[in-house]
Amino acid sequence: DKNQREYILREEAKLIREELGYDSTLTDAEEFEQKTEALEAPDEVKEKLKKESGSRKAEAVRNAEAAPAAEPDGKAKVVQKDEKAEPVREAEKEERSFETRLGRHMDELKWLYMELYDSQEHFDDLLKNLKGFYEDRKASLNDLDKAREKDPGWYRRNGMLGMMLYVDQFAGTLNGVREKLDYIKKCGVNYVHLMPLLDTVEGRSDGGYAVADFRKVQEKLGTMKDLEKLADECHKDGISLCLDFVMNHTSEDHEWAKRARAGEREYQDRYFFFDNYSLPAMYEKTVPQVFPTTAPGNFTWLPDRQEFVMTSFYPYQWDLNYRNPVVFNEMMYNFLYLANQGIDVLRIDAVPYIWKQIGTNCRNLPQVHTIVRMMRMIGEIVCPGIVLLGEVVMEPDKVAPYFGTVEKPECHMLYNVTTMATTWHTVATRDVRLLKRQMEIVSSLPSDYTFLNYLRCHDDIGWGLDYPLLEQWGMLQVPHKKYLNDHFTGKLEGSVSRGELYNEDLVTGDARFCATTASMCGVEKAGFEQDEYAMGAAIQVDIMLHAYMLFLSGIPMLYSGDEIGQVNDYTYKEDPNKAADSRYIHRGKFQWDLVENIEKPETVQGRLFARLAELEKIRGKEKVFDASADFRIVETWDDGILGLVRESEDGKLIGLFNFSDEPRIAWIHEDDGLYRDLLSGNEMKASGVWVDGHGFFWMKRES
8 A cells, every 4th residue: 555655665765774874863964975985885885785675675564564554445544643752753853854954055055164264173063053053943933934935035025014113212122112013013014124232332332233242132122032022923913023133343342352352362363453554554555444534444553452453344343354264153153043033134234344355445255255155055054034134335236246146045135225325316306317227227137136125224325326327417426426415404495305414524525414204305394494385295205205115126114203204303412422423313212292193184194104004005915016026117208207117917017206396297108008096096098197296106007
């Protein structure tokens, strides 16, 4: 019968493995070399095994006689369930899952590791700890892993909507966030990015990006147990959690840094220490400065050590030395520790910086991709439900390599940083040509590449635009940057924006910009002046920009407070730990009193929240918004109107967005049928479409 045949085959396979001398307690990885030796065995050994296999098969048949017999209807007889054996079988099943995943990646992982570090000892330590973290992963997370393995595109669905927030500013503590999950769900959000919350030192934290302990939450926010509870609650509500993982550096207050400062060589080797300036001088010749005004240079002198240490960002952020395998291993263990707390998405901070080499700019080096690729495989071995989100601040075509390839993927998602900056350039100039070019680049990339799209975030806006192209249109880099900063700080006549400069260089005039979405759209100015007409115009700009952002290829991300039109918070200047950093202007406390107005249609909050909710509802319902849909531009023949198209087996959708404050006509001509505006419900032709100032359309082709 079928059951007996299967049993015989299993027993035969087991006996042959024993004949070949395989140790059944070995892992797939450890067995690899034994298998190779067996395949290379002399012919006489193979012949002997072949002759003896008959007797082994006979033994398997005899054993099969004791196997459960089948009933006449083909069903096996019901036998008494061995309750004690169940946990053992389940444990064996889980171990096989780990071994299968490890076996899938073993060859490549070992090859890349040895290429970088050439240390079997450290590789063995890595494998041992991967197994340990896998065994520590709780059942609910294992179940989530299995479900996501079956649905690898789970994070790319059209219903995915993110929100980034600071725990302390939003709800005080992690437990406070847990209590506010109903509001988060009301916003339609199912992906929450908790801004840096790991242990840091007040006054030298860089907003939490100077981590003193990767396994401890800032005491004012709660505990690691609180984070785990929040993750559990979020998973019950279908919400995924994202956390920052700062790989490039640690705080000078990290235990490693303290021990390095005390002179322990083992820990100094985890950073870049130099007893004179000769090598740092060589680095400085080719390495750009991140903060030339507030933190010039890439090295910091330590008077107590009489040595230099590499600090690409701020002096209290010491760059890690990934040439040291201990650093890579330990940082991977920190990554897996956070994953085991229930984190679904790890945002890898400052990815391009993590490998240093004299004579280069220390950005985007090949070894960076090796490290990210290994990190991706480690995640797929231990916690395959995890998504890696890379922070790579470059234009889309330069960012693309961080996705890896179809066969050897790296990051699952990347921030669409340049598109964000280009969007605000378009708001200021009312000229969509550069943005259109950006969209052409995005549409030329494989649809498997997933970008995270946003209007504003915790950081400043750096005007890293395509200046060679802009110069062809008469926009020179230095004067154009000044124009943008003057426009958004409200210095130019006719500007409705309000905000402040960041890292201004008084010599070159270069600077970045900080403000909330609402303040950049004119809500702050209109509210201060009590100008109802101006407020209506500001809200319209705000909504049009969100409609455009929600239409883009990828996953949309809101910045907490944008859904209620929260404006700049200037009180940061009263805090000595924040006063020097103008980025805190858009990191203010969440105004819960404004939330009370979202049900009042006459208020700013009511008008914004309701219209955003309508857009989000449509996006969640229409499958053509899935990240896998084809995405391209459509020519409007008007430099004020951007035309975009999404198309898949679920339909065709045209988006028209007028960045001008005047009515314009989009001279499109899509003659493949009638369309329906998804917001008004009106039927219309996709030809010669009249678009109001700062107006927009989401037009779906009728089936």
